[in-house]
Amino acid sequence: xxxxxxxxxxxxxxxxxxxxxxxxxxxxxxxxxxxxxxxxxxxxxxxxxxxxxxxxxxxxxxxxxxxxxxxxxxxxxxxxxxxxxxxxxxxxxxxxxxxxxxxxxxxxxxxxxxxxxxxxxxxxxxxxxxxxxxxxxxxxxxxxxxxxxxxxxxxxxxxxxxxxxxxxxxxxxxxxxxxxxxxxxxxxxxxxxxxxxxxxxxxxxxxxxxxxxxxxxxxxxxxxxxxxxxxxxxxxxxxxxxxxxxxxxxxxxxxxxxxxxxxxxxxxxxxxxxxxxxxxxxxxxxxxxxxxxxxxxxxxxxxxxxxxxxxxxxxxxxxxxxxxxxxxxxxxxxxxxxxxxxxxxxxxxxxxxxxxxxxxxxxxxxxxxxxxxxxxxxxxxx
Numbered sequence: 001x002x003x004x005x006x007x008x009x010x011x012x013x014x015x016x017x018x019x020x021x022x023x024x025x026x027x028x029x030x031x032x033x034x035x036x037x038x039x040x041x042x043x044x045x046x047x048x049x050x051x052x053x054x055x056x057x058x059x060x061x062x063x064x065x066x067x068x069x070x071x072x073x074x075x076x077x078x079x080x081x082x083x084x085x086x087x088x089x090x091x092x093x094x095x096x097x098x099x100x101x102x103x104x105x106x107x108x109x110x111x112x113x114x115x116x117x118x119x120x121x122x123x124x125x126x127x128x129x130x131x132x133x134x135x136x137x138x139x140x141x142x143x144x145x146x147x148x149x150x151x152x153x154x155x156x157x158x159x160x161x162x163x164x165x166x167x168x169x170x171x172x173x174x175x176x177x178x179x180x181x182x183x184x185x186x187x188x189x190x191x192x193x194x195x196x197x198x199x200x201x202x203x204x205x206x207x208x209x210x211x212x213x214x215x216x217x218x219x220x221x222x223x224x225x226x227x228x229x230x231x232x233x234x235x236x237x238x239x240x241x242x243x244x245x246x247x248x249x250x251x252x253x254x255x256x257x258x259x260x261x262x263x264x265x266x267x268x269x270x271x272x273x274x275x276x277x278x279x280x281x282x283x284x285x286x287x288x289x290x291x292x293x294x295x296x297x298x299x300x301x302x303x304x305x306x307x308x309x310x311x312x313x314x315x316x317x318x319x320x321x322x323x324x325x326x327x328x329x330x331x332x333x334x335x336x337x338x339x340x341x342x343x344x345x346x347x348x349x350x351x352x353x354x355x356x357x358x359x360x361x362x363x364x365x366x367x368x369x370x371x372x373x374x375x376x377x378x379x380x381x382x
Contacts, residue, residue: 008037
């Protein structure tokens with residue numbers, strides 16, 4: 001057998017984020033004698049002697065992939081960024097496909113990759129919203145012509161596709177839906193592991209409210225903490241206890257810690273950081289709380305369902321993620337007190353494995369890996 005075809009994934013980084021985790025799940029399931037992934041990431045410290053590898057870099061290298069880096073795009077360095085991209089693809093263009101998950105700048109790097117000789121370039125929408133302020137406006141502006149510049153415009157949900165590529169995406173021949181698939185068996189409910197994790201975390205009889213996500217504006221941690229604070233007060237009046245387990249890192253973590261202290265709940269909020277064995281923590285949860293302002297299609301909610309968890313989530317999240325009766329959608333306009341009431345009413349239920357529901361809904365990573373293998377080998381995604 002000859003050399004595997006190489007696919008370049010363009011990402012902001014290789015930290016433990018949603019897009020990165022979903023790509024890595026697919027990578028592990030690929031036939032790497034046929035398909036090999038490489039990664040082009042963006043870093044501020046690209047020229048620093050103190051360069052530290054991102055979370056997944058060592059695993060990528062162990063699997064046979066290469067990690068390349070470009071300077072982080074900052075708008076004001078447009079010319080320098082474009083020049084760096086052009087120089088990169090002049091040197092590195094032997095890819096069958098370039099798949100851009102970083103859609104804010106895909107309008108820059110995809111045409112340059114195509115011009116350098118890459119047969120297929122595609123943009124992959126993974127979010128149905130943008131950051132607030134100037135950054136969000138710049139992102140919207142940069143995406144205006146993206147539908148025209150890519151051979152395929154992939155999206156994890158219909159909302160994400162329309163948000164990133166515009167209203168014409170839904171009828172475009174370039175449009176393809178690629179769900180955020182997970183390794184469902186990895187997250188299946190395990191009663192023995194649940195007991196072990198709850199003991200390690202010293203949870204005792206406390207209800208464990210869980211959340212998995214980076215500390216970012218989109219995830220709405222400030223509202224999440226308000227909801228937990230109300231729940232904490234309500235349960236305390238009944239002689240019951242609860243803990244909030246937060247997995248993830250990000251620029252908003254310090255503000256979240258300060259808010260928890262201001263609300264007087266800091267002793268019952270566990271900031272657990274990034275965890276590679278996140279599946280074990282889902283077992284310890286009693287309920288998954290996810291009040292995001294916007295999402296594409298959050299794989300974490302699919303993971304939580306595979307683990308048999310009830311999920312109280314924002315109605316701003318696509319309904320496509322509700323693959324079982326475990327999910328209920330609620331408006332952020334309802335306020336923290338009403339959300340806390342919904343959480344309390346949802347804490348007692350029969351916990352059981354839901355992996356089959358995940359598979360039937362098309363969210364199993366092995367099935368999606370087979371579909372994408374065909375795409376990478378043929379250049380056609382049906």
